[in-house]
Amino acid sequence: MSTNKNKIIVIYKSKYGSTKRYAQWIAEEVGADIFPLNQIKLRDLEKYDTIVYGGAVYAVGMLGISALRNSFSKLAGKKVVVFSVGASPAYPEAMASIQANNFSDAMKENVHFFHLRGGFDYTKLNWLDRTLMMLLKLKIQRKSEDLRTGDEKGMLAACQTPADWTKKEAIKPIVECIVGDKAPQ
Numbered sequence: 517m518s519t520n521k522n523k524i525i526v527i528y529k530s531k532y533g534s535t536k537r538y539a540q541w542i543a544e545e546v547g548a549d550i551f552p553l554n555q556i557k558l559r560d561l562e563k564y565d566t567i568v569y570g571g572a573v574y575a576v577g578m579l580g581i582s583a584l585r586n587s588f589s590k591l592a593g594k595k596v597v598v599f600s601v602g603a604s605p606a607y608p609e610a611m612a613s614i615q616a617n618n619f620s621d622a623m624k625e626n627v628h629f630f631h632l633r634g635g636f637d638y639t640k641l642n643w644l645d646r647t648l649m650m651l652l653k654l655k656i657q658r659k660s661e662d663l664r665t666g667d668e669k670g671m672l673a674a675c676q677t678p679a680d681w682t683k684k685e686a687i688k689p690i691v692e693c694i695v696g697d698k699a700p701q
């Protein structure tokens with residue numbers, strides 16, 4: 517159990533491990549309880565003051581966020597922090613797109629949101645993700661090389677060599693938000 521006066525829980529939904537790693541680092545730093553999304557019920561959240569949710573992002577869809585979105589009105593009075601994890605850096609337009617596609621209007625106004633960079637290993641993808649990545653790879657390869665963005669070039673390179681962009685120091689703003697009194701961003 518959390519030893520903080522402010523009881524904190526970290527919940528996550530991870531597919532390939534980066535989100536789980538960040539969730540564990542955050543929970544360790546703030547002394548929070550930690551659970552995968554499939555092991556927690558809404559009624560379990562009543563005893564917590566701060567709820568942290570982390571979900572992996574695939575094509576701007578955030579894993580498990582619907583559970584939080586569907587029960588968000590029942591979390592009134594609690595501090596809610598959400599972090600997404602994906603292969604893309606935290607560009608403002610990428611973060612805005614993630615919020616637009618995953619958050620309700622109430623969440624956009626009341627959630628502290630962060631995006632962290634994860635990892636990518638083509639060899640570990642399941643058949644569906646591998647197929648989707650192959651389609652994306654073909655789309656990028658059809659572009660003239662001089663028209664490819666840096667991210668597209670990086671994605672092509674990551675299909676050849678696994679990449680891990682997770683860094684423990686990346687959680688610092690999230691930890692500061694959890695233990696501080698910041699207003700939603």
